[in-house]
Amino acid sequence: MIQQHLTQNLEQIQTPEESICPNCSHQGLSIFYEVHNVPVHSCLMLSNQQEALDFPRGDILLGYCHHCGFITNLAYDPKWSAYAPNYEDQQSFSPTFNKFALDLANHLIKKHDLHNKDIMEIGCSKGDFLLLLCELGNNRGVGIDPSVVPGRVESVAGDRVIFIPEYYDQHHAQYVGDFICCRHTLEHIQPTAEFLQKLRHSIGTRTQTTVFFEVPDTHRVLKDSAFEDIYYEHCSYFTPGSLSRLFRNNGFAVTDLHRSYGNQYLLIEARPVAVTSDKIHPLEESIEQTASNVQAFASKIQKHLERWKRYLQKLQSQGKRTVIWGSGSKCVAFLTTLDAVDQVQYVVDINPHRQGKFIPGVGKEIVSPEFLRDYQPDHVIVMNSIYCQEIQQMLNTMGLMSEVIAL
Structure with missing residues (x-):
C-alpha cells in the first residue's frame, strides 16, 4: 500500500528536465537524494497518538541546480505549509541557545547602531528575538508570523512591539523601517527568488535599510551526511554561494556572510541596491565545489x-x-x-x-x-x-x- 502511494506521488511531480530552479529559474535539476512517506510537518503539536500517526505524509526528492548551486525538494507541495499557533519551534528554553541569541542581538545592535530604530522581523516565531532586539536597543518592532502567540514571551519591550499573525506579503511594506530580520524562515519558502523580489519591492527607495537573514548551512549537511537536517518543511537548502547569488540577483548587495552556532547556521547581511552587485564574498564556494559536495553526499549517504x-x-x-x-x-x-x-x-x-x-x-x-x-x-x-x-x-x-x- 505504501509503495503504491509513493508511485502515485512520483508520477505527480515534475521530472528533472521539466523542473525549474526557484532560485534562478534555470530549467532541469538533478535528483540526488530521496526519502519517501515522511510527515509533511515536524513541529505541529498534536494532542493524541492516533492523530499523530495519521498525520499527512509526503516525499523528499532533493534536486540540485547546476546553474546556481541551489537545492530544493522537487516533491514539495505548498498546500502543506500550514503554520499556526500550534507550530512549536521555540528554542529559548535552552541556556545554550539563549546565549547565542543574546550575543547575536548585541552584535547586530552594536554593528548597525540599532537604538531607537524601527525593526521588522519576518517569521518571528513566538517573538523571542525581536523582543530581545527591542529590549536591548530601545527599539520598536513589528513581528510577522502565522504561528506567533502574542503574550507568550514576557518582555519590558512588549508595548513597543506589534505582532501580526500572517504570512509576509506586499501589504506589509508599510512596516519596513531601519532593519529587517528573517531567521530560519527562508528555508521554508520554495519560491525563493519571488520572495526576495517581493521584499526588495517592499523596501523600495529606502536603501539604508539593512536586511539580515539566518538559515541552516547546507554545506555542513552535505559534508557531514547530516540526513537529520533534511525534512519536508525545509523545501529550500542553501550553501554560502547559492544564498549570496539569490540576494545579488534580486536587488541586494551582500555586505557580510559568515557561519555561526557550531557552523550550523549561515548568517547573511545585505543592502538594497539599484544596480546589480557582482562582488563575491570570500566565504562563497563555486558552483563546481557545491556539485562535488553533492556528489560526495550521494555516494556515501x-x-x-x-x-x-x-x-x-x-x-x-x-x-x-x-x-x-x-x-x-x-x-x-x-x-x-x-x-x-x-x-x-x-x-x-x-x-x-x-x-x-x-x-x-x-x-x-x-x-x-x-x-x-x-x-x-x-x-x-x-x-x-x-x-x-x-x-x-x-x-x-x-x-x-x-x-x-x-x-
Whole structure:
C-alpha cells in the first residue's frame, strides 16, 4: 500500500528536465537524494497518538541546480505549509541557545547602531528575538508570523512591539523601517527568488535599510551526511554561494556572510541596491565545489544510514533503554528516515509547550527531562551536538549515568 502511494506521488511531480530552479529559474535539476512517506510537518503539536500517526505524509526528492548551486525538494507541495499557533519551534528554553541569541542581538545592535530604530522581523516565531532586539536597543518592532502567540514571551519591550499573525506579503511594506530580520524562515519558502523580489519591492527607495537573514548551512549537511537536517518543511537548502547569488540577483548587495552556532547556521547581511552587485564574498564556494559536495553526499549517504540502522538494532537486541533528546524536526527526520520509531522508547524535550504532545508521523509522546529520573535510560541520543554539555549537566544533576551519543 505504501509503495503504491509513493508511485502515485512520483508520477505527480515534475521530472528533472521539466523542473525549474526557484532560485534562478534555470530549467532541469538533478535528483540526488530521496526519502519517501515522511510527515509533511515536524513541529505541529498534536494532542493524541492516533492523530499523530495519521498525520499527512509526503516525499523528499532533493534536486540540485547546476546553474546556481541551489537545492530544493522537487516533491514539495505548498498546500502543506500550514503554520499556526500550534507550530512549536521555540528554542529559548535552552541556556545554550539563549546565549547565542543574546550575543547575536548585541552584535547586530552594536554593528548597525540599532537604538531607537524601527525593526521588522519576518517569521518571528513566538517573538523571542525581536523582543530581545527591542529590549536591548530601545527599539520598536513589528513581528510577522502565522504561528506567533502574542503574550507568550514576557518582555519590558512588549508595548513597543506589534505582532501580526500572517504570512509576509506586499501589504506589509508599510512596516519596513531601519532593519529587517528573517531567521530560519527562508528555508521554508520554495519560491525563493519571488520572495526576495517581493521584499526588495517592499523596501523600495529606502536603501539604508539593512536586511539580515539566518538559515541552516547546507554545506555542513552535505559534508557531514547530516540526513537529520533534511525534512519536508525545509523545501529550500542553501550553501554560502547559492544564498549570496539569490540576494545579488534580486536587488541586494551582500555586505557580510559568515557561519555561526557550531557552523550550523549561515548568517547573511545585505543592502538594497539599484544596480546589480557582482562582488563575491570570500566565504562563497563555486558552483563546481557545491556539485562535488553533492556528489560526495550521494555516494556515501546510504552507508551512513546503514551504520545508524545497525547501531539502533544492536541497542534494541541488547535490551538497552534508548531515548532521544530533542523532539523537533531533527528527531522526526532521524526516526522516519531510518524507519526506527520502534527502536527508541521515549523522546525528551525541555520545551514545556511540547511536553505531553505527540510527534507528527512518529506518534511518540514527548516527555520532560524529569521523566528520565525514574526511567533510567542507558543511552541518550542527542539530536544536536551543540547541546551535549548542557544535557550532560542535566543528567548529572539527576544522578543519571546514561551514555550521551551525539549525531
